[in-house]
Amino acid sequence: MVRHGRAEAGFGEAHDPGLDDVGRKQAEAVARELAPLGPLPILTSPLRRTRETAAPLAKLWNIQPIIEEAVAEIPSPTDDLRERVAWLREFMGGSWRSATPALAQWRESVLDALIAIRADTVIVSHFIAVNVAAGFALNDDRVVVFSPDNCSVTVFENEGGALRLVEKGREAPLTKVN
Numbered sequence: 028m029v030r031h032g033r034a035e036a037g038f039g040e041a042h043d044p045g046l047d048d049v050g051r052k053q054a055e056a057v058a059r060e061l062a063p064l065g066p067l068p069i070l071t072s073p074l075r076r077t078r079e080t081a082a083p084l085a086k087l088w089n090i091q092p093i094i095e096e097a098v099a100e101i102p103s104p105t106d107d108l109r110e111r112v113a114w115l116r117e118f119m120g121g122s123w124r125s126a127t128p129a130l131a132q133w134r135e136s137v138l139d140a141l142i143a144i145r146a147d148t149v150i151v152s153h154f155i156a157v158n159v160a161a162g163f164a165l166n167d168d169r170v171v172v173f174s175p176d177n178c179s180v181t182v183f184e185n186e187g188g189a190l191r192l193v194e195k196g197r198e199a200p201l202t203k204v205n
Contacts, residue, residue, distance in 0.1 A: 028150045028157050028183065029057055030175040030196065031076040039112025045075040053178035058083035060180065061149060070095040070144075071151040080178065081151040097140035098152040102133055119155075122168040134159050142188050157181050157196070164192040174198045 032050030035041075046054060057080070066088035071081040073094045081092045103111040104127070118126075123134060137159045141150070154175060160183055161172045175181055179196030 028152055028160060028181045028196075029061075029080065030154055030157050030177055030179050030181075031072075031074075031080040031151060032057075033177045034076045037112070038115055039108050041108070042106070043075050046079045050076065050177060051079070054080040055083050057178040057180065058087055062087045064147070065149070066090050067147050067149055068093065069149045069151065070098060070140075072096075072099040072153060072156075074100055074153075077151045077153070081149075084149065092151070095140060095150070097136045098150055098156050100153040101155040102129065104129075119171045121170055123162070123170060124168055126170075138163055138190075141183070141190060142185060144185060160190055161192055161195065164190040174200065 032046045032053035034044040034050060035047040036044035061084055065084075069081050069085055069088075069090065069092040071077045071092045071094060073096060078092065078094075085092050101115075104114060105111050118130075123131065126134065137156050141160055144150075155170065157175045158170065158172050161167075161181065162169060164183060165172060173195055175196040176199035179198070180194075181196035182193040184191045184193055
């Protein structure tokens, strides 16, 4: 799983931002890092920043990424940008036990999609989705298990329907959600 590159706006600033200049450079760098592994299928969240992160690798491999709704960003209970960033800050400090039924279902959808993958695949997704997989693999119920940096690569193995964390991606300091 690859967390998308740095976006031109944060969670509390825009609903679907693309990558900024740094994020585009990060996407090029992760494409060069992963290029020797493929071509492999690429699944990406439908959001711009993930599709733009996947694009350089897809171009190197001459393939078309598959849009996968199940690895999209965590759904916010509100469209108001200020309210949603406040909600996310609070939610990130908690556990999945306190999640609403809709969020618990979103988490299960992420896990079902990942467990269904039977071949080596690159998945370009989001901070919380990467944490869903890591938490499941580590049997850790916290929403945030670690802080994957932009364009970090976290490696999982699917062992008969159970995810095993092989390698955590490069971590960034968890400063703030913006």
